[in-house]
Amino acid sequence: GAVVSQHPSRVICxxxxxxxxxxxxxxxxxxxxxWYRQFPKQSLMLMATxxxxxxxxxxxxxxxDKFLINHASLTLSTLTVTSxxxxxxxxxxxxxxxxxxxxxxxGPGTRLTVL
Amino acid sequence: xxxxxxxxxxxxxxxxxxxTVKCTYSVSxxxxxxxxxxYPNRGLQFLLKYITGDNLVKGSYGFEAEFNKSQTSFxxxxxxxxxxxxxLYFCAVSPRVGSARQLTFGSGTQLTVLP
Numbered sequence: 001g002a003v004v005s006q007h008p009s010r011v012i013c014x015x016x017x018x019x020x021x022x023x024x025x026x027x028x029x030x031x032x033x034x035w036y037r038q039f040p041k042q043s044l045m046l047m048a049t050x051x052x053x054x055x056x057x058x059x060x061x062x063x064x065d066k067f068l069i070n071h072a073s074l075t076l077s078t079l080t081v082t083s084x085x086x087x088x089x090x091x092x093x094x095x096x097x098x099x100x101x102x103x104x105x106x107g108p109g110t111r112l113t114v115l
Numbered sequence: 116x117x118x119x120x121x122x123x124x125x126x127x128x129x130x131x132x133x134x135t136v137k138c139t140y141s142v143s144x145x146x147x148x149x150x151x152x153x154y155p156n157r158g159l160q161f162l163l164k165y166i167t168g169d170n171l172v173k174g175s176y177g178f179e180a181e182f183n184k185s186q187t188s189f190x191x192x193x194x195x196x197x198x199x200x201x202x203l204y205f206c207a208v209s210p211r212v213g214s215a216r217q218l219t220f221g222s223g224t225q226l227t228v229l230p
Binding site: 095 | 164
């Protein structure tokens with residue numbers, strides 16, 4: 001099956017700093033990538049949908065200036081959490097979909113802890 | 116709007132016994148249906164999907180699910196549970212139309228298989 005990687009798997013940062021998370025599709029071209037946020041023992045909350053070469057579409061309540069998403073190539077999307085605060089601490093998961101692939105393939109997730 | 120309901124937050128079953136994790140959905144038209152499993156601090160792993168055809172879908176690790184259109188259900192089943200099946204299970208639905216193929220997840224069911 002299609003493989004999606006995320007980097008880093010775990011990051012700890014100080015409040016006020018920015019953190020970038022990468023999501024890569026390793027063996028297929030991802031025309032669409034999705035970013036989710038998950039709180040402990042809860043479901044995945046869709047944050048935004050990004051199509052290669054265009055601006056991301058954010059879900060209601062998600063601050064686009066705080067969570068910057070870039071999808072500059074068919075294999076890479078990045079999520080930058082700007083001026084991170086402790087309440088941004090969460091598990092962030094990306095997924096990718098493309099071409100004839102009608103389903104999403106998920107990355108392993110990134111655990112962000114903001115001190 | 117589409118929605119997914121997993122009515123049980125927690126399911127406990129003894130090892131060797133059959134297990135069922137329930138899922139019902141609400142969507143216009145015929146959806147794509149998915150089951151994913153998540154282990155602690157990991158991303159989602161794909162188990163199985165229903166696209167079309169046979170209502171009984173067989174997936175990874177001995178899991179299967181039955182699509183019931185009249186009851187709008189897609190319950191996950193396994194004939195004989197293993198302790199290693201203990202994890203968080205998510206049902207998800209995606210529309211057949213639209214390039215974004217957005218997934219809507221249920222709230223998740225924590226499965227615990229007791230030795």
